[in-house]
Amino acid sequence: MTLKTPLLKLLEKTYEPETIVDLQFARYDLSFKTDEDGRAILLFIGKRGPTGKIRGERFRRVRQADAHGRVIKDYWERKGEATP
Template identity: 55%
Template sequence: MQEELIKKLSKTYEPSSMIDMRFREKDIAFKTDEKGNPIFLFIGKRGEDGNIKGERYARTLKYDNNGNKIKDHWEMKGKAS
């Protein structure tokens, strides 16, 4: 993923919600966890049915016992349709 997109996805958004926006020439949608961190990402072109056709990603976030982030990794999970 592009550094600029990673930076946008590192922000905190409304908890437990689906956020839709544009990133450059692509449509993106992501689901946030209970803390407002994006955890699922769909990126591509939005069709007439409202769904994004393109790629989907999942984020792994792990914290230590003190609440410090020890792992933050996005992994491509395949096609989004």
């Protein structure tokens, strides 16, 4: 699975810093963790089980900036399955 534009737009928003955000997007349940600036950095996408954990896939955001704060790299990398 690759992340499509509508989902990427949702993940580009700024949320409350250092929290776990639970949302529903289309037919998927999402849980993602934010960093100290409120950007999504870890994403679980799939179906939420009875325990509340996502069964599906896990993605990690790769974001690198230079010394002046300009973004060099910013993409989502698939890290494997997310299972409870």
